[in-house]
Amino acid sequence: MSRLLVLSNRVKIPDSNPMAGGLAVALQDVLIGKSVVWMGWNSKIVDTIDDCGFDYDSYKLSGSKHTALIDADTQQADTTITYMTTALTTKQYQQFYCGFANNVLWPLMHEQTDLIQQAPEDYAGYQTVNALFARQLKKILRPDDVIWVHDYHFLSVAYHCRQLGITNRIGLFLHIPFVSLACWQQLDKSPELIEHLAHYDVLGTQTQRDKASCLATLQYYLQDRFLEHNYLRESLINASCAAHHSFNAPKSLAAQLTLNLNFATQHCLTINAYPIGVNVARIQNQVLDLSLKSAKHTQRKDSIKPASQQIIAVDRIDYSKGLPERFSAYRAFLQQYPMYQNQLKLLQVACPSRLDLPVYKQLHDDVRQVVNDINQQFSVNEETLDTFVANKSESNTDKAHWEAITYSEKVLDHQTLMTAFWQSDVGWVNSLKDGMNLVAKEYVAAQNPDNPGVLVLSCYAGAAEQMQAAVIVDPHQPSSIMQGLKTALEMPLVERKRRYQILLKGLQQDNLHVWQQDFLDDLYDNKSYHTNSEYPDSIQMSDS
Helix, strand or coil, rough: CCCEEEEEEECCCCCCCCCCCHHHHHHHHHHHCEEEEEEEEEEECCCCCCHCCCCCEEEECCCHHHHCCCCCCCCCCEEEEEEEEEEEHHHHHHHHHHHHHHHHHHHHHCCHHHHHHHHHHHHHHHHHHHHHHHHHHHHHCCCCEEEEEEEEHHCCCHHHHHHHCCCCEEEECCCCCCCCHHHHHCCCCCHHHHHHHHHHHCCCCHHHHHHHHHHHHHHCCCCCCCCHHHHHHHHHHHHHCCCCCCCCCCCCEEEEEEECCEEEEEEEEEEECCCCCCCCHHHHHHHHHHHHHHHCCCCCCCCCCCCCCCEEEEEEEECCCCCHHHHHHHHHHHHHHHHHCCCHHHHHHHEECCCCCCCHHHHHHHHHHHHHHHHHHHCCCHHHHHHHHHCCCCCHHHHHHHHHHEEEECCCCCHHHHHHHHHHHEEEEEECCCCCCHHHHHHCCCCCEEEEEEEEEECCCCHHCCCCCEECCCCCCCHHHHHHHHHHHCCCCCHHHHHHHHHHHHHHHHHHHHHHHHHHHHHHHCCCCCCCCCCCCCCCCCCC
């Protein structure tokens, strides 16, 4: 029986605690009904290597709780997922995670090359941890298992697996962008890393644009390894043209490159875009009661909402998310359109992350300061407050307590977040660079069909490639953002419904299950695969 071995940096072991970041949460949703081992870091940091070791936890997850992933009539078998997690030493954490992964690869992939800090010891630490997980995979591997690796933390795992003699099929899905060749050329270790990438059987990107960048980069660094150049050039042209397709575009053809590598004279590498989706049915079920109660009053089709609306934005505090640009444009918007002062609310949910890195600590401080400055700038003065108090109407009481930005750093559970999306008139994604951005998709999925909100979406988020029915803005241009906000806030109901229906249809067509199925079809080499999760899997360790 073939098992699916999943490797990701973070692992979401079932508990009652919400988790920021979409990767681990998305994976937990799609692993139901399969025979799975999920391996990764347990977020613990220890002093010495002697304190490290892989822990094993098995949880039986009921497929009946997840049937909404596909449709109401689909039945998923129960499955036991075995979680294998390890701590990192302080040195590994500093070199692998803080160092090469997040001081080099993350800024590189988000086109912030001025923030790259290259250090030989960090790259060595990155390779050490990649080799560590490769060895652990070999210990539990069975002949017909397949390995699904996730994200930029493990670009070299397949190379180390091949060095250990592993011939099982291995796929890598990159959740973040794959940048252009020009960016890769600024990195000292690019030739070696790109050669390591070639040892995967499947490379998956989020968008057609990323796929084209990946192909161009491989062609440049591995030109002496290619056995089939013509197919590569054809794929580059097709991928570039496909970058403008919407949800309704046909699935792109995978590029299949034949390479001469040390472990195989004719290694076939499949490269394609697999845009990740969301669990639409589950989200709709979470807000079903709200829609049935029709808490939002139904408006005439030609009506426009009042100025007292709520905008919601949900981000990790990261320089790729466009937070300073958002606040600057929002301040300018309130200044240019004073009718929205004391009326419009921006709810910013901002989750701090990577505060061990100075650039993140500074950004966190800057974000909190600018939010405070804007709230102070637009605060209700004493004279106005007295007027509100004298007039005891409920609406004026609300205005007296108005803040331009309601700011929270609390990690919300999924149900609470979807409810907040449902209650918000505008969802605002302002990324300067994003692999996909699932917040954009979840916001649309959570809307009331009878009175949907409007998505304002950065043109630099991967989601924009599919979601052209959103209000698309350029976060580098304040005027673009301000016009986008005005368009969203003043959009009549009939137009909001039209855009919502287009976006929802796309989300349903390319949902989370479709993403998983498309990738695994290629990883299993287009062969039908069947898993039997009736019985728990045992983990047998080899001596190697």
